[in-house]
Amino acid sequence: MLHYLFRRLGSLLATLLVASLIVFLVIEVVPGDPASYMLGMNAQPDTVAALRSELGLDQSGPARYLHWIGGMVQGDFGQSYTYRTPVVDMVADRLWVSLPLALYALLLSTVLAFPAGIWAASHRGGVADTTVMGFTQLGIAVPNFWFALLLVMLFAVNLGWFSAGGFAGWESGLFAGLKSLTLPAISLALPQAAILTRVMRSSLLDVLGEDFMRTARAKGLSARQALLRHALRNAMIPVLTIMGLQFSFLIAGAIIIENVFFLPGLGRLIFQSIAQRDLIVVESVVMLLVFAVVLVTFVIDLAYAWVDPRLRQQRR
Incomplete structure (x- = not known):
C-alpha cells in the first residue's frame, strides 16, 4: 500500500509539473x-x-x-499587475466564497441523488424508476445559468426570499452567508444531482445482479437489508469517481454562475483578470485549480481502497 501511495504521489507531482508548463505557455502566447x-x-x-x-x-x-x-x-503567487496586491491574498479572499459554494452544491446534489438513485434502482422498470429518470434527463438538459435566472425571478424578484446577487460576507453571520449562496448552490447542484442519480442507479443495478446478492437474500435478508448492507457499499466505486469529478468541476467551473449572481469567487476573479490582461493572476489561479483537481482525484483514488477491500488485496 505504501508503494502504491508513493507511486501515486510521484504521478501527482509529474502531472502538476506538466500542467504548470502548459498553463504558462498557453497564457504567454495570448496576444x-x-x-x-x-x-x-x-x-x-x-x-x-x-x-x-x-x-x-x-x-x-x-x-x-x-x-x-x-x-x-x-x-x-506573485503580485497582481492591476491591483498591485499579492495574488495569494486575492485568492484567499475569493476562496472563502468559491470553496463553501462548491461544498454546498456538492452536499445538495448528494442529498438529492443518493435517495433518488436508490429508489429508482429498487423499483426498476416501474413508475418510480421512469419518473426519476425523466427528471434526471430534464436536469441534465437544462443549462444551469438559465435555471439560475429562473430561480432569481421566482425567489428573489417575485417572492423576495433571497437577494438577486452579491455576497453578504461571513462577518454578517453563518446564516447570512449561506443564504447568499443558496440560489447559486441550487443552480450548480441540479445538473450534478441528475448525473449522480443516473450513475448511482446504474451501479446499483449492476451489483444487484451479482451472485453474492442472491446469496445474501438466500440467507434470509430482505431486499432492503441486502441493498443497504451489501449492494450500496459495492456500488460506491463509480459514484465516488463522479463525486470527485463533480467537486473539481464545482470549484473550477462555476465562472458563469458566479457572474450571474455577482459572487466574488475564484471564477469571477479569473474572468476579471482575463479582461484586464492580468496574466499573473490568471496563471496562478488556473494552476491552483489544477492542483485542486489533481488532489481530489488522488484522494478519491485512495478512497477506492477503503470502500473495496479487493483493491487493497490487489495492491498488496
Whole structure:
C-alpha cells in the first residue's frame, strides 16, 4: 500500500509539473501586452518599457517560468499587475466564497441523488424508476445559468426570499452567508444531482445482479437489508469517481454562475483578470485549480481502497 501511495504521489507531482508548463505557455502566447493595456493606447514607449521592466515582463520566458514556479512552491503567487496586491491574498479572499459554494452544491446534489438513485434502482422498470429518470434527463438538459435566472425571478424578484446577487460576507453571520449562496448552490447542484442519480442507479443495478446478492437474500435478508448492507457499499466505486469529478468541476467551473449572481469567487476573479490582461493572476489561479483537481482525484483514488477491500488485496 505504501508503494502504491508513493507511486501515486510521484504521478501527482509529474502531472502538476506538466500542467504548470502548459498553463504558462498557453497564457504567454495570448496576444496583447499587459503593460500597454494598463497604460492605455497613447502611452509613450519609454513608459511602457519601464512598466514592463517593473513587472518583470522584459525577462525571457524560461526565466519568468522558473521565477513563477519557484514562488508558487514557496507560497508566493506573485503580485497582481492591476491591483498591485499579492495574488495569494486575492485568492484567499475569493476562496472563502468559491470553496463553501462548491461544498454546498456538492452536499445538495448528494442529498438529492443518493435517495433518488436508490429508489429508482429498487423499483426498476416501474413508475418510480421512469419518473426519476425523466427528471434526471430534464436536469441534465437544462443549462444551469438559465435555471439560475429562473430561480432569481421566482425567489428573489417575485417572492423576495433571497437577494438577486452579491455576497453578504461571513462577518454578517453563518446564516447570512449561506443564504447568499443558496440560489447559486441550487443552480450548480441540479445538473450534478441528475448525473449522480443516473450513475448511482446504474451501479446499483449492476451489483444487484451479482451472485453474492442472491446469496445474501438466500440467507434470509430482505431486499432492503441486502441493498443497504451489501449492494450500496459495492456500488460506491463509480459514484465516488463522479463525486470527485463533480467537486473539481464545482470549484473550477462555476465562472458563469458566479457572474450571474455577482459572487466574488475564484471564477469571477479569473474572468476579471482575463479582461484586464492580468496574466499573473490568471496563471496562478488556473494552476491552483489544477492542483485542486489533481488532489481530489488522488484522494478519491485512495478512497477506492477503503470502500473495496479487493483493491487493497490487489495492491498488496
